């Protein structure tokens with residue numbers, strides 16, 4: 001069992017702890033424009049904390065929205081917000097004004113720290129965006145860096161309680177209404193003390209690298225919290241494509257890689273052109289890992305994959321196996337500290353070989369921010385992730401499918417209803433239903449079944465128009481790659497759309 005002191009600040013424990021451990025001169029973060037030692041990261045975060053408290057007048061418990069690509073400054077901002085006793089609300093760089101506005105309302109955001117290059121979507125909100133400071137713009141006299149220069153490099157960590165909220169992480173829900181998940185200071189440390197110790201075996205001399213945004217808890221843990229907990233280094237780069245990630249692994253001599261299955265599949269075909277000899281582990285999460293992808297990557301890169309299922313609600317990975325314990329085709333076993341079981345429709349545990357709802361329990365768990373769906377996710381202390389799983393006779397957990405309608409495409413979670421809502425605003429669209437269709441390359445692709453208004457001509461041209469229409473209004477990765485025109489949608493007697501029929505179509 002994990003024990004933490006009642007008075008606990010996760011960022012303080014990581015940053016102050018690193019200096020106390022004598023890691024001050026070790027490299028903490030490697031960005032595109034240079035690297036920061038643990039001491040430099042500590043100082044930057046402390047200056048930002050002063051700006052938050054003094055310039056912005058924030059107090060303990062205030063919420064700060066963060067918007068930026070993976071880079072050392074974004075990492076320092078997240079840590080500073082938490083160190084200052086505030087609550088970090090990190091958001092994905094690809095989110096558009098509409099989505100950001102919903103998050104600002106839902107999380108009751110008090111202030112915003114935003115990379116200068118990404119502020120247009122927030123500026124578009126005008127009245128609905130609280131006080132914003134931008135970073136990465138040296139010419140801005142009111143920018144974050146200019147303000148940091150006027151403050152001390154020492155900030156006394158705000159004394160929070162171990163079960164004070166320090167992070168609100170958003171996940172796209174099945175209904176398209178964003179769900180905020182709240183996590184405590186102790187949760188951030190708990191994830192560092194579970195998977196990285198028992199399964200990944202994170203070491204002080206590791207250099208981690210990968211694609212998940214810091215605003216996605218997969219990236220926040222893997223690329224920031226885990227390495228900081230042990231004095232390791234993290235490479236934080238933005239816009240990594242399979243080829244540039246491989247080049248960066250070679251150049252930075254990375255030892256651990258974090259990304260999604262489709263990325264490993266794409267990297268496998270290019271791996272021969274790079275020196276990947278530094279790499280010792282590769283973590284795959286976000287969607288089910290096909291056995292073929294595991295084999296392709298292993299053969300091409302010579303590095304075994306560690307598959308792990310995590311969820312924003314659970315903060316990080318809770319089922320995974322590594323090394324000799326890997327069983328291809330299975331995600332793995334519950335990592336030490338977590339328990340898992342499979343439940344039938346009535347909520348009763350089922351034995352090996354029977355598919356059902358995955359339920360998990362452990363040091364972290366789901367706490368939705370003001371959302372009635374909490375009741376569905378946590379039942380009797382068990383978290384129901386919405387996945388159908390099956391356990392085999394040896395206790396390995398095998399992924400089957402999502403139990404709900406969430407579309408998972410290339411590692412992104414996409415709610416069909418959210419795409420439908422946008423499509424329905426197009427003048428040619430009468431009705432539509434958006435589902436995920438199985439796809440070799442991306443796991444699933446977003447497919448829109450569209451009924452046109454009278455007088456509108458179906459065809460490739462209109463399909464392209466609809467796709468562009470969606471891309472302009474919500475994050476472009478949510479657009480329907482496939483569009484099928486039809487005369488009517490399958491509905492129940494009560495008027496409900498029968499999604500399973502669309503998927504079968």
Ligand code: 3UK
Nearest residue numbers: 217218285286287288308309310311312316317385
């Ligand atoms: C699916 C997987 C099969 C599954 C996440 C690692 O993905 C993460 O969080 P999300 O909230 O989505 C959660 C859902 O994604 N999934 C994730 N990993 C796997 N399915 N095999 C896997 N290995 O449906 C789950 O319920 O976006 C992953 C760490 C932190 C995370 N937040």
